[in-house]
Amino acid sequence: MLSRIAESMFWIGRYVERAEDTARILDVQVQLLLEDATIEEEATCRALLSIMGVEDQPDHVDTSLVLDQLAYNLDSPVSIASALAAARESARRARETLSVPMWEAINTTYRALPSGVFHGMRPPGIFQWVRERAALINGTADATMTRDEGWQFMMLGRCVERADMTSRLVATAAVSANTGAPWTSTLRACGAYEAFLRTYRGLETERGAAEFLLLDRLFPRSVVFALNRAELCLDNLDSGGQRAGFQNEAQRLLGRMRAELEYRSLNDVVADLPHEMERLQRTCAQATEAVTRRYFAGAEHLTWQGVL
Numbered sequence: 277m278l279s280r281i282a283e284s285m286f287w288i289g290r291y292v293e294r295a296e297d298t299a300r301i302l303d304v305q306v307q308l309l310l311e312d313a314t315i316e317e318e319a320t321c322r323a324l325l326s327i328m329g330v331e332d333q334p335d336h337v338d339t340s341l342v343l344d345q346l347a348y349n350l351d352s353p354v355s356i357a358s359a360l361a362a363a364r365e366s367a368r369r370a371r372e373t374l375s376v377p378m379w380e381a382i383n384t385t386y387r388a389l390p391s392g393v394f395h396g397m398r399p400p401g402i403f404q405w406v407r408e409r410a411a412l413i414n415g416t417a418d419a420t421m422t423r424d425e426g427w428q429f430m431m432l433g434r435c436v437e438r439a440d441m442t443s444r445l446v447a448t449a450a451v452s453a454n455t456g457a458p459w460t461s462t463l464r465a466c467g468a469y470e471a472f473l474r475t476y477r478g479l480e481t482e483r484g485a486a487e488f489l490l491l492d493r494l495f496p497r498s499v500v501f502a503l504n505r506a507e508l509c510l511d512n513l514d515s516g517g518q519r520a521g522f523q524n525e526a527q528r529l530l531g532r533m534r535a536e537l538e539y540r541s542l543n544d545v546v547a548d549l550p551h552e553m554e555r556l557q558r559t560c561a562q563a564t565e566a567v568t569r570r571y572f573a574g575a576e577h578l579t580w581q582g583v584l
Contacts, residue, residue, distance in 0.1 A: 283572040284370035285426045288382070289433030291363035295356045296410035297441030298328070300465040301448055302346055303403040308461060309339055327447050328354050347402065348395055356406055357394060360386055363413075375420035378413070385409040428509045432567070435506035436530075439499050440560040442466070443553040446489055446499075450549035459485040466497045486546050490537060499556065503534040506563075513571070525566035533559045 305324050309315055321337045328346055350357045364386035367379060374382075388394040397405060414434075421427050449462040459482050463469040472488045473480065475495075492498040510527040533556060537545065545552055 279572045281370050281373055281426060282429045283568070284366040285373070285429040286433040286567065286572075287366040288363055288370070289430040289435075290437040291359045291366060292382075292410050292413050293434045293437040294441065295359040295363070295406055297438070297445070298346055298354070298356050298359065299403040299406035299410075301328070301441070301445055302343070303400055304445070304458070304461045304465040305448060306339065306343075306399050306403075308458060324448060327444050330354060343399065347399075350389065356402075357389055360394075360406075360409075361389060370426070373426050375416070377416045377420050381409075381413045381416045385413065425513065428512050429571075432506055432509040432513075435502045435509065436560050436563060436567075438497060439502035439506065440557050442489060442497055442499050442502065443556040443560075446486060447550050447553040449485075450553070462489070468495060468497060471495055483542070483546060486549065487542055490545065491542070500534055500537055503530050503537075506530050507534070510567075524570065526563040526570065529559055529563045529566060 301324070305320065309317055309320060317339060318337050321339060321342045322333060324342055325333055325337065325345065330345060330352075334341070345352045346354060347356045349355050350361060352358060364382050367374060367382045371379060394402070417427075417430065421430075445462050445465060449458040460469070460480065463472050463485055466489060468488065472485065475488065475492070476484045488495065488498065490499045493500055493504070495501060507527055507530055510524055510530070514524050514527070537556075
């Protein structure tokens, strides 16, 4: 497969997942700010911007600025709008390998930006719309694409991004631990609330919620599940049957991170969740750089948007 196509497929998976998960994070935080008058708005907004990688913050920060930077502003590299636009650009570069329904699902989603439909929507409707469009794109890909290398690269991008963004969701719940019921909102944002209650027989605790979102091997949005799937994609792309060690740096990084999460004491992990989640995000960025060096070296140079 051409490096250009492989790289574009990888980033389609990442950008669509990023748009969806950013919508999930904003849904949680905006809901908490509206429902609990005791939450300090500016401190919560600054923490949210920091978790999403916005370092240069103005003197005054409020909910409307957060929504502009993380949802509507096409020039902000961490916004939903820029992720949808970048996904469409990646799809255009890999147009010959996409099925017609897949291209139409991505392009129709993007058309909401220049038409003004996207900017006309307000919370929480916009978050629901983004989740539905991401589900349509991912479902169309599942139903119409062969499981070849292009599929493996797209799934790899989706899984790396999902591990990264689930860690940011967990981090937002951790920094809001003294306000309202952030873990309940986070579980709902991940679509995990009912599955969590069934797994833990209705016993809802912060420790249990963190354990479920980080370590559950069967829930598709848990960090361990996403890292496992990313490792499987890399294994499928490198089917050389190596008998010892790992020559694939991305596989080594992701596998080591997964093992550290799975085999460490949960008490150690939850003792400093924001720091642990930041470490996980750095690993995802390093794995992305390793994938780029190994598979996309011959691709035309492009500057990809947002955090790696």
